[in-house]
Amino acid sequence: MTIPSRVKLVDVGPRDGLQNEKSPVPAAVKIGLVHRLQDAGLTNIEVTSYVSPKWVPQMADNHEVMSGIARQGGIVYSVLTPNLKGFEAAVLDRPDEIVVFGSASEAFSQKNINCSIAESIERFAPVVEAARAAGIAVRGAMSCTVGCPYEGEVAPERVAYLAGLMKQIGVQHVGVADTIGVGTPRKVQRAVEATLQHYGIDDISGHFHDTYGQALANTLATLEMGVWQFDTSVAGLGGCPYAKGATGNVATEDVVYMLHGMGIETGIDLDKLVDAGAYISDFLGRKPNSRAATALLAKRAG
Numbered sequence: 670m671t672i673p674s675r676v677k678l679v680d681v682g683p684r685d686g687l688q689n690e691k692s693p694v695p696a697a698v699k700i701g702l703v704h705r706l707q708d709a710g711l712t713n714i715e716v717t718s719y720v721s722p723k724w725v726p727q728m729a730d731n732h733e734v735m736s737g738i739a740r741q742g743g744i745v746y747s748v749l750t751p752n753l754k755g756f757e758a759a760v761l762d763r764p765d766e767i768v769v770f771g772s773a774s775e776a777f778s779q780k781n782i783n784c785s786i787a788e789s790i791e792r793f794a795p796v797v798e799a800a801r802a803a804g805i806a807v808r809g810a811m812s813c814t815v816g817c818p819y820e821g822e823v824a825p826e827r828v829a830y831l832a833g834l835m836k837q838i839g840v841q842h843v844g845v846a847d848t849i850g851v852g853t854p855r856k857v858q859r860a861v862e863a864t865l866q867h868y869g870i871d872d873i874s875g876h877f878h879d880t881y882g883q884a885l886a887n888t889l890a891t892l893e894m895g896v897w898q899f900d901t902s903v904a905g906l907g908g909c910p911y912a913k914g915a916t917g918n919v920a921t922e923d924v925v926y927m928l929h930g931m932g933i934e935t936g937i938d939l940d941k942l943v944d945a946g947a948y949i950s951d952f953l954g955r956k957p958n959s960r961a962a963t964a965l966l967a968k969r970a971g
């Protein structure tokens with residue numbers, strides 16, 4: 670397998686990144702972040718979720734954020750929709766893509782979306798049907814494909830099983846997520862191999878959290894298998910409220926630095942991306958959780 674010459678990054682910072690923040694982030698700041706990401710050349714941005722505001726209060730402003738964005742042509746704005754109620758609210762805000770999210774482990778499915786894997790598929794099926802009928806792209810996120818905060822190690826067979834169910838209900842693309850960032854290169858490769866039983870390489874993306882510092886290595890390991898689409902988070906923001914202790918996704922800045930250094934195109938302007946990360950990090954009162962951003966900011970200051 671040859672390494673892809675171009676990679677598509679989906680910045681999930683506004684959604685995965687901010688869903689777990691303790692203090693409220695105003696809609697205007699989220700909109701400011703989305704604007705900076707699109708100015709930096711991101712063509713795919715995961716903006717928000719249409720989930721229960723009791724479960725995830727940070728995403729309660731989904732409508733305000735989606736309707737406040739000055740959209741640019743050619744950019745795919747994605748949102749999470751766990752059920753028909755979420756989809757019906759989301760569709761009014763005209764997302765280009767919706768994301769249904771299931772888990773390879775039963776315990777995480779229960780904790781995250783309050784139902785079993787089988788029930789989640791029953792809930793997703795009408796969402797997928799309605800989205801496709803409306804011409805909206807459908808992505809499926811598969812959580813805990815390597816490890817689960819409640820069940821421990823997750824076997825590749827569980828990943829293949831979930832991918833098969835996603836395929837059956839018409840999900841067009843799936844993301845292989847290491848929700849708690851415990852994966853190492855061979856393990857994430859096995860999760861991708863399991864997914865390949867049901868999806869082609871062009872319909873699979875990587876979504877690696879960096880809790881144990883493995884996410885960049887895992888990105889490279891799956892890139893070498895031909896995966897060319899990754900979810901990343903500006904300034905390394907994020908974590909899932911139902912995966913305690915898990916940190917953010919691999920930082921977009923770190924992935925872009927690595928890819929550009931390998932001669933792989935992303936269409937992203939790293940300097941502007943660093944500005945976007947600095948903007949949200951300044952608001953949150955901390956430094957960007959990205960080594961490349963830290964180095965580039967230090968170089969600028971010097």
Ligand code: HMG
Pocket residue numbers: 685688718719720721722724725749751752754755756770781782783784810811812813846847848876878908909910911
């Ligand atoms: P439920 O309690 O099973 O749902 O929640 P329900 O249908 O029984 O409804 C209960 C209440 O929720 C009702 O309100 C509904 O109206 C409301 P009440 O009568 O009590 O006032 N409700 C909703 N409100 C707004 N939007 C909706 C919605 N659905 C029901 N769509 C549900 C099921 C999925 C809604 C709930 O469990 C939930 O919101 N969970 C949060 C899940 C979440 O956002 N997790 C984080 C994102 S996933 C993630 O981060 C992983 C990912 O990054 C990949 C990875 O890293 O692994 C994607």
Ligand code: MG
Pocket residue numbers: 685846848876878908909
């Ligand atoms: Mg995630």
